[in-house]
Amino acid sequence: MRTHETTDSTVPGWEIRPAAAGDWPAVWEILEPVVRAGETFTWDRTTTGHQAFERWFQQPPGQTFVAAGLGELAGVIMGTGELHANQGGGGGHVANAGYMVHPDYQGKGVARSLCAYSLDAARAAGFRAMQFNAVVESNVNAVAAWQSLGFEVLATLPEAFLHPRLGYVGLHVMYRRL
Template sequence: MNASTETGPRPRDWDIRPATETDWPAIWGILEPVVRAGETFTWDRDTTVDQARERWSTQAPGQTFVAVGRGDLDGVVLGTGELHANQGGGGSHVANAGYMVHPDHGGKGVARGLCAYSLDAARAAGFRAMQFNAVVESNVRAVAAWQSLGFEVLATIPEAFNHPQLGYVGLHLMYRKL
């Protein structure tokens, strides 16, 4: 699936595709340092590999996906994302997603590309909107990326996230219609 036409062309140095079973070691290699750092996700910093796999592995109509390098980085998993219904029952028409990028590949637009991919995938799966429940307000690069893709901050819950260096910071609730 290509990035949405409203978000521009797909970058030339990587592709995004659904994850396969063989991608898990690379996905864990991305998730583990992000989770251990405790700066951008609300996961317990001591999350085990099994807990992470259960939480990150998503079934239809959602999916788990990866950004895979081309050229010099051919086949290298640069980042990963997962898409799922935000709630069950009457709330199941709103998607939720998460993205993590390997620290060596941050700042190159990979997370933005993963988000654009998930917007297309969510739309194709019949979701009507996407909601992010907990975007750490100090993660300014992510907030700017999501806003550039049409998300708006609906609310900020003050001091809802205990950042390991900054102390208590807010969590944004972000939303966009598909």
């Protein structure tokens, strides 16, 4: 568990902890608008709650975690993440992860904290690196956050993502050693 305290009294603190099945309704409340918008994740925009649950709450060796509010926001799920092997077999030593944050808590460091937590969890699980296969290049805040945590853009696949407003944009493959 990782706790994030803040000195800014307008920004509540949070803890990153493993998700419990009872967190699912709050997690789906975060995932559904992101999936429906189709701007930052490569998921089918018609993904159902059941399909999302199966995909996000992966069984071991994967793990799902949440950023849960502290203090007056105790119990509020501010964001969520998941961690799993990027590939099987000979590629199983490289992790992959994804993160989504409730709109009310975006821009406050929650996604960055979720990523930092996943890097520690991946290292503890024996992964040697982490790779993001499809970071939408127009998601500049995410790209900057991941770069600040040591990820490099190794390649950009041109026009690999159909953004609902911007048309075809690139997908970055991002990587860092653990």
